[in-house]
Amino acid sequence: MNDVDVDLNLLVALDVLLAEGSVTGAARRLGLSSSAMSRTLARLRAATGDPLLVRAGRGLVPTPRAAELRDRVHELTRDAQAVLRPQITQVDVASLxxxxxxxxxxxxxxxxxxxxxxxxxxxxxxxxxxxxxxxxxxxxxxxxxxxxxxxxxxxxxxxxxxxxxxxxxRLVGVARLGHPLLGSTVVTPQRYAACDHIVASKEGDVIEPIDIALEKLGLQRTIRVVVPGYPDAMRIARQSDLIALVPRSCFVNGLTADHAATAGLATFEPPVSTPEFxxxxxxxxxxxxxxxxxxxxxxxxxxxxxxxxxx
CATH class of the missing domain: 3.40.190.10 (Periplasmic binding protein-like II)
Structure with a gap:
């Protein structure tokens, strides 16, 4: 038989026939008539090229080929049924x-x-x-x-x-504790732009929304350091007079509030608006x-x- 000619319903019928060892018993289990089950057995014999079940007195016994196939056919049938069964919506995560x-x-x-x-x-x-x-x-x-x-x-x-x-x-400014920018004077756009800056950028881009906002005021930041990520920017800011913009989430009053990376740093609101993300x-x-x-x-x-x- 060609692959396109295979009827997978025969697999289920063969599994039941080998389990029951009886055309009548298999027919009853599958809800078919005995004659329909006999025709299915004939198709199975033609497909496998083996008698599968042969007469022995009043009953049927499996051929060696059928005995060899029994466990394999049962496993394949069980797997096929599992594939076509609706997925379990719950999962035992403790043993996953x-x-x-x-x-x-x-x-x-x-x-x-x-x-x-x-x-x-x-x-x-x-x-x-x-x-x-x-x-x-x-x-x-x-x-x-x-x-x-x-x-x-x-x-x-x-x-x-x-x-x-x-x-x-959203982004907030960070600077080391005691940084001159963080005195009693308000952080103005002019004082902010006058500082030396760190930019976190994987691609190496240094133009950010805050630069566009500063440009509208006739101001421009001086970028001294570009690093791949925010943790790098925070580390350098903590050990220098450079300042950086990092996500506010690095300093929330939640699970990360006491994180070592935030030690020695203070935050401040940028003097121009930065978009939320x-x-x-x-x-x-x-x-x-x-x-x-x-x-x-x-x-x-x-x-x-x-x-x-x-x-």
């Missing part, structure tokens, strides 16, 4: 053994990977979390299944990508109905809401 790959920024890895790992490990100790770097916002790794979940600002126009808001964020969980729709993936998304959401309560 699975690896999830999560693509995150350096800032998320610095400030929130610890709380996320602690929460996940407490509920699902057999899970493995693999945090992958985020060199760009390309949707291809999500589409190809290389990444299970991404955390960050949505930067792809891929129409099928799913998102779930984790929290709103959304930090989201991002995934491919193929994972929508997966109960384990849904549990992981809910866990990340819970941790982020605890760390960054809405104001």
């Amino acid at each position: 053994e699975r690896t999830f790959t999560i693509r995150v920024s350096e800032a998320f890895l610095e400030f929130l990977s610890g709380p996320v790992v602690a929460a996940v490990m407490q509920a699902a100790p057999r899970i493995c979390l693999r945090f992958a770097p985020k060199p760009d916002k390309d949707a291809r790794p999500l589409r190809e299944g290389l990444i299970d979940l991404e955390i960050g600002v949505l930067g792809t126009s891929a129409p099928e990508i799913r998102t779930q808001l984790l929290f709103h964020d 959304k930090v989201s969980a991002i995934w491919h729709p193929r994972m929508d109905a997966d109960p384990a993936h849904r549990w992981l998304r809910d866990m990340v959401m819970s941790v982020c809401r605890a760390a960054y309560p809405r104001r």
